[in-house]
Amino acid sequence: MLPTRAAASHVTWAAVEPGFHVASRDGEYVGYAERTVDGHFVGFDGRSTPVGRYISLAEAQRAVESAPANEDQPVLSRRAQGAFQAAAALSGIVAIGTFAAAVFTLPML
Template identity: 60%
Template sequence: MTIAEHPAGRLYVPGAVSATDPVAPTAGIVPRAVTWSKVDTGFHVASKAGEYVGSVDTTPDGHFVAFDATSAPIGRYADLSEAKTAVLSWKPERARMRDRHVGRIVHPIAASAGLVAGVTAAFGALLTVFPA
Protein backbone atom coordinates (compact mmCIF):
# COMPACT_ATOMS: atom_id res chain seq x y z
CA MET A 1 0.00 0.00 0.00
CA THR A 2 1.41 3.40 -0.92
CA ILE A 3 0.59 6.73 0.67
CA ALA A 4 -1.83 7.54 -2.16
CA GLU A 5 -3.61 4.24 -1.57
CA HIS A 6 -4.00 4.82 2.17
CA PRO A 7 -7.56 3.92 3.16
CA ALA A 8 -8.49 7.24 4.76
CA GLY A 9 -11.87 5.73 5.47
CA ARG A 10 -10.45 3.66 8.35
CA LEU A 11 -11.62 5.27 11.56
CA TYR A 12 -10.80 4.69 15.17
CA VAL A 13 -13.51 2.56 16.72
CA PRO A 14 -13.67 2.66 20.53
CA GLY A 15 -13.59 -0.83 21.96
CA ALA A 16 -11.66 -2.27 19.00
CA VAL A 17 -8.73 -4.57 19.75
CA SER A 18 -6.31 -2.23 21.44
CA ALA A 19 -3.14 -2.27 23.42
CA THR A 20 -1.43 0.65 25.05
CA ASP A 21 1.90 1.01 23.32
CA PRO A 22 3.77 3.92 24.86
CA VAL A 23 6.48 5.60 22.86
CA ALA A 24 9.58 6.52 24.83
CA PRO A 25 9.90 10.30 24.95
CA THR A 26 12.84 11.72 23.07
CA ALA A 27 14.77 14.91 23.68
CA GLY A 28 12.63 17.99 23.16
CA ILE A 29 9.32 16.14 23.13
CA VAL A 30 7.05 16.58 26.11
CA PRO A 31 5.38 13.28 27.04
CA ARG A 32 1.61 13.37 26.59
CA ALA A 33 -1.18 11.09 27.72
CA VAL A 34 -1.64 9.43 24.33
CA THR A 35 -3.04 5.94 23.87
CA TRP A 36 -1.94 3.88 20.88
CA SER A 37 -4.41 1.27 19.63
CA LYS A 38 -3.74 -1.38 17.03
CA VAL A 39 -7.07 -1.34 15.19
CA ASP A 40 -6.04 -3.48 12.22
CA THR A 41 -3.03 -5.45 11.06
CA GLY A 42 -0.23 -2.91 10.70
CA PHE A 43 -2.50 0.05 11.46
CA HIS A 44 -2.01 1.98 14.72
CA VAL A 45 -4.13 4.91 15.90
CA ALA A 46 -3.21 7.52 18.50
CA SER A 47 -5.84 9.20 20.62
CA LYS A 48 -5.77 11.58 23.54
CA ALA A 49 -8.81 11.81 25.80
CA GLY A 50 -10.86 10.16 23.05
CA GLU A 51 -9.74 12.63 20.37
CA TYR A 52 -7.96 11.37 17.24
CA VAL A 53 -4.29 12.47 17.20
CA GLY A 54 -2.93 10.61 14.17
CA SER A 55 -2.06 7.18 12.87
CA VAL A 56 0.69 4.95 11.54
CA ASP A 57 0.17 2.48 8.71
CA THR A 58 2.54 -0.27 7.62
CA THR A 59 3.51 -0.55 3.95
CA PRO A 60 4.00 -3.93 2.21
CA ASP A 61 7.76 -3.33 2.15
CA GLY A 62 7.84 -3.01 5.96
CA HIS A 63 8.07 0.78 6.29
CA PHE A 64 5.77 2.88 8.45
CA VAL A 65 3.87 5.92 7.17
CA ALA A 66 2.83 8.47 9.80
CA PHE A 67 -0.33 10.55 9.35
CA ASP A 68 -1.40 13.67 11.23
CA ALA A 69 -4.82 14.39 12.76
CA THR A 70 -6.22 15.29 9.33
CA SER A 71 -4.91 12.02 7.82
CA ALA A 72 -2.34 13.94 5.80
CA PRO A 73 0.94 12.01 5.47
CA ILE A 74 3.78 13.28 7.66
CA GLY A 75 6.54 10.98 6.48
CA ARG A 76 7.82 7.46 5.89
CA TYR A 77 9.95 5.75 8.56
CA ALA A 78 11.92 2.53 8.87
CA ASP A 79 10.92 2.00 12.51
CA LEU A 80 7.46 2.00 14.14
CA SER A 81 8.67 3.99 17.16
CA GLU A 82 10.08 6.72 14.84
CA ALA A 83 6.74 6.98 13.06
CA LYS A 84 4.85 7.17 16.36
CA THR A 85 7.22 9.86 17.62
CA ALA A 86 6.62 11.83 14.41
CA VAL A 87 2.85 11.69 14.99
CA LEU A 88 3.22 12.87 18.59
CA SER A 89 5.60 15.72 17.74
CA TRP A 90 3.80 16.92 14.60
CA LYS A 91 2.46 20.48 14.67
CA PRO A 92 -0.10 21.97 12.28
CA GLU A 93 1.23 24.43 9.68
CA ARG A 94 -0.26 27.37 11.57
CA ALA A 95 1.66 26.43 14.75
CA ARG A 96 4.90 25.94 12.78
CA MET A 97 4.44 29.38 11.17
CA ARG A 98 3.89 30.92 14.62
CA ASP A 99 7.04 29.21 15.95
CA ARG A 100 9.08 30.54 13.01
CA HIS A 101 7.70 34.04 13.60
CA VAL A 102 8.52 33.90 17.30
CA GLY A 103 11.99 32.59 16.42
CA ARG A 104 12.58 35.56 14.13
CA ILE A 105 11.74 37.88 17.00
CA VAL A 106 13.56 36.01 19.78
CA HIS A 107 16.77 35.20 17.86
CA PRO A 108 18.02 38.82 17.62
CA ILE A 109 17.12 39.41 21.28
CA ALA A 110 19.05 36.31 22.34
CA ALA A 111 22.02 37.32 20.17
CA SER A 112 22.01 40.80 21.73
CA ALA A 113 21.88 39.32 25.24
CA GLY A 114 24.83 37.07 24.37
CA LEU A 115 26.78 40.04 23.03
CA VAL A 116 26.11 42.06 26.19
CA ALA A 117 27.14 39.08 28.36
CA GLY A 118 30.35 38.65 26.34
CA VAL A 119 31.28 42.33 26.58
CA THR A 120 30.52 42.33 30.32
CA ALA A 121 32.72 39.25 30.84
CA ALA A 122 35.55 40.79 28.81
CA PHE A 123 35.27 44.05 30.74
CA GLY A 124 35.30 42.13 34.04
CA ALA A 125 38.40 40.23 32.94
CA LEU A 126 40.14 43.48 32.00
CA LEU A 127 39.32 44.96 35.40
CA THR A 128 40.80 41.89 37.08
CA VAL A 129 44.03 42.16 35.06
CA PHE A 130 44.23 45.97 35.29
CA PRO A 131 42.64 47.01 38.60
CA ALA A 132 41.53 50.61 38.83
Protein backbone atom coordinates in the same frame (compact mmCIF):
# COMPACT_ATOMS: atom_id res chain seq x y z
CA MET B 1 -5.86 -5.85 20.70
CA LEU B 2 -5.45 -3.74 23.78
CA PRO B 3 -4.39 -0.10 23.43
CA THR B 4 -0.99 0.90 24.75
CA ARG B 5 -0.34 4.20 26.48
CA ALA B 6 2.78 6.28 25.97
CA ALA B 7 3.36 7.77 29.43
CA ALA B 8 5.28 10.90 28.46
CA SER B 9 2.97 12.20 25.77
CA HIS B 10 -0.39 10.88 27.04
CA VAL B 11 -1.14 9.45 23.61
CA THR B 12 -2.94 6.13 23.41
CA TRP B 13 -2.12 3.86 20.47
CA ALA B 14 -4.51 1.12 19.39
CA ALA B 15 -3.60 -1.59 16.87
CA VAL B 16 -6.79 -1.64 14.82
CA GLU B 17 -5.45 -4.37 12.57
CA PRO B 18 -1.98 -5.69 11.78
CA GLY B 19 0.10 -2.80 10.44
CA PHE B 20 -2.50 -0.12 11.21
CA HIS B 21 -2.21 1.82 14.49
CA VAL B 22 -4.44 4.72 15.53
CA ALA B 23 -3.51 7.39 18.08
CA SER B 24 -5.77 9.38 20.40
CA ARG B 25 -5.14 11.85 23.19
CA ASP B 26 -7.79 12.28 25.89
CA GLY B 27 -10.32 10.62 23.58
CA GLU B 28 -9.53 12.91 20.63
CA TYR B 29 -8.16 11.51 17.36
CA VAL B 30 -4.48 12.40 16.81
CA GLY B 31 -3.47 10.44 13.70
CA TYR B 32 -2.28 7.03 12.62
CA ALA B 33 0.68 4.98 11.44
CA GLU B 34 0.37 2.45 8.66
CA ARG B 35 2.78 -0.23 7.44
CA THR B 36 3.59 -0.13 3.72
CA VAL B 37 4.03 -3.20 1.54
CA ASP B 38 7.82 -2.90 1.83
CA GLY B 39 7.68 -2.96 5.65
CA HIS B 40 8.20 0.75 6.36
CA PHE B 41 5.73 2.86 8.31
CA VAL B 42 4.09 6.11 7.20
CA GLY B 43 2.81 8.46 9.87
CA PHE B 44 -0.28 10.60 9.26
CA ASP B 45 -1.49 13.56 11.31
CA GLY B 46 -5.05 14.24 12.43
CA ARG B 47 -6.03 15.37 8.93
CA SER B 48 -4.53 12.29 7.26
CA THR B 49 -1.62 14.31 5.89
CA PRO B 50 1.56 12.24 5.74
CA VAL B 51 4.17 13.41 8.24
CA GLY B 52 6.92 11.07 7.07
CA ARG B 53 8.10 7.59 6.18
CA TYR B 54 9.99 5.62 8.82
CA ILE B 55 11.79 2.32 9.24
CA SER B 56 10.12 1.47 12.56
CA LEU B 57 6.67 1.83 14.03
CA ALA B 58 8.13 3.67 17.05
CA GLU B 59 9.63 6.37 14.79
CA ALA B 60 6.33 6.83 12.94
CA GLN B 61 4.45 7.04 16.24
CA ARG B 62 6.82 9.71 17.58
CA ALA B 63 6.33 11.74 14.38
CA VAL B 64 2.53 11.51 14.63
CA GLU B 65 2.60 12.50 18.30
CA SER B 66 4.79 15.53 17.61
CA ALA B 67 2.95 16.69 14.48
CA PRO B 68 1.43 20.15 14.96
CA ALA B 69 -2.31 20.22 15.61
CA ASN B 70 -4.07 22.42 13.05
CA GLU B 71 -7.52 22.22 14.61
CA ASP B 72 -8.04 26.00 14.62
CA GLN B 73 -7.25 26.55 10.95
CA PRO B 74 -9.88 25.84 8.32
CA VAL B 75 -8.85 23.37 5.65
CA LEU B 76 -10.28 25.53 2.85
CA SER B 77 -11.69 29.01 2.67
CA ARG B 78 -15.46 29.36 2.34
CA ARG B 79 -15.03 30.45 -1.25
CA ALA B 80 -12.95 27.37 -2.08
CA GLN B 81 -15.42 25.09 -0.26
CA GLY B 82 -18.27 26.63 -2.26
CA ALA B 83 -16.39 26.11 -5.53
CA PHE B 84 -15.70 22.46 -4.72
CA GLN B 85 -19.32 21.89 -3.68
CA ALA B 86 -20.56 23.44 -6.93
CA ALA B 87 -18.14 21.28 -8.94
CA ALA B 88 -19.29 18.17 -7.07
CA ALA B 89 -22.95 19.00 -7.70
CA LEU B 90 -22.29 19.62 -11.40
CA SER B 91 -20.40 16.31 -11.63
CA GLY B 92 -23.36 14.53 -10.07
CA ILE B 93 -25.79 16.13 -12.53
CA VAL B 94 -23.59 15.11 -15.46
CA ALA B 95 -23.35 11.55 -14.10
CA ILE B 96 -27.13 11.29 -13.74
CA GLY B 97 -27.63 12.70 -17.24
CA THR B 98 -25.14 10.25 -18.70
CA PHE B 99 -26.82 7.35 -16.93
CA ALA B 100 -30.27 8.44 -18.11
CA ALA B 101 -29.05 8.82 -21.70
CA ALA B 102 -27.51 5.36 -21.60
CA VAL B 103 -30.69 3.80 -20.20
CA PHE B 104 -33.03 5.48 -22.68
CA THR B 105 -30.89 4.81 -25.73
CA LEU B 106 -30.39 1.09 -25.11
CA PRO B 107 -32.51 -1.08 -27.37
CA MET B 108 -35.32 -2.98 -25.66
CA LEU B 109 -34.78 -6.71 -25.61
